[in-house]
Amino acid sequence: MREFVLLALKAETSPDFNLDNLPDAGRMDLVCRTISNTLLISNHIRDNTIINVVLNGPKDPPKIISFYGNNVKNLEPDEKTIARFIKNALKDGLKLKLNEEIETSPGIKISKKSFETLIKEKSSTSQLIYLHPKGEDLRKFDFEDNVTFIFGDYIGLPKKTERLLDRLGAKKISIGPVMLFASHCSVLVHNELDRRINKSHNASQPSL
Secondary structure (H helix, E strand, O other): OEEEEEEEOOOOOOOOOOOOOHHHOOOHHHHHHHHHHHHEEOOEEOOOEEEEEEEOOOOOOOEEEEEEOOOOOOOOOOHHHHHHHHHHHHHHOOOOOOOOEEEEEOOEEEEOOOHHHHHHHHHOOOEEEEEEEEEEEHHHOOOOOOEEEEEEOOOOOOHHHHHHHHHOOOEEEEOOOOOOOHHHHHHHHHHHHHHHHHHHHHHHOOOO
16 A cells, blocks of 8 residues: 655645635645645546645644545546545534544545654554655665655655654655655656556566
C-alpha cells in the first residue's frame, strides 16, 4: 500500500470556505491538486493508494480528510469537485470529538486528529518516508511494501514536526535536485515505484 500524508498548515477546517475562491481558503487549491495528482491517472483511480490531508487552518483544527483509492466514488480531477468533497466532509465532521472518525461518503473519511497522532499510528504499520530536498535519492532507496510518504505544503513542516519524524525513524528522501510544488511530489514517487514494478514484472517473464 502507498500512503501519503500532506500537512496543510493554513487550509481551512471550516466548511464555510468559498468553492469559487480556493486560494483564499488557506490554499485549498493546492490541497485539491495534490489529492488529484496522488489518486488519479488516465481513466483510472489508483486503488493501491491512500492520501491523508491534515488541515490545520481556522476555525476548528486539526481535521484530517482521507481519500481511499480502492473505494472512493465519483472523484474527478478538477479542483472544485474535490473541494466539494472536502467541504461536505468538514460539514459532516463539525461535531467530531478528539480522535473520532466518520466516513462521509464511499472512500472518504474525516477525523478530529492531529498530524502527530496520525504519524505515530502509521509508524507502527508502515515505513515512514519524509520527502525532503536534502534526503537520499529516491531512485537509490529500498522501499518496503507498506510505505507512508510525508510532505508539507508551500510552508513546509515545522521544526518540531521534523524532530518528531526523526524520533520515529522516518527516512529523508529527495525526489530531485529542484524544489517542486507539493502537488508534483506524489507524481514523481508514483512514477518511480511504477517503473520498479514494471521492471520486476518484465524480469519475471520467461525468455523465448
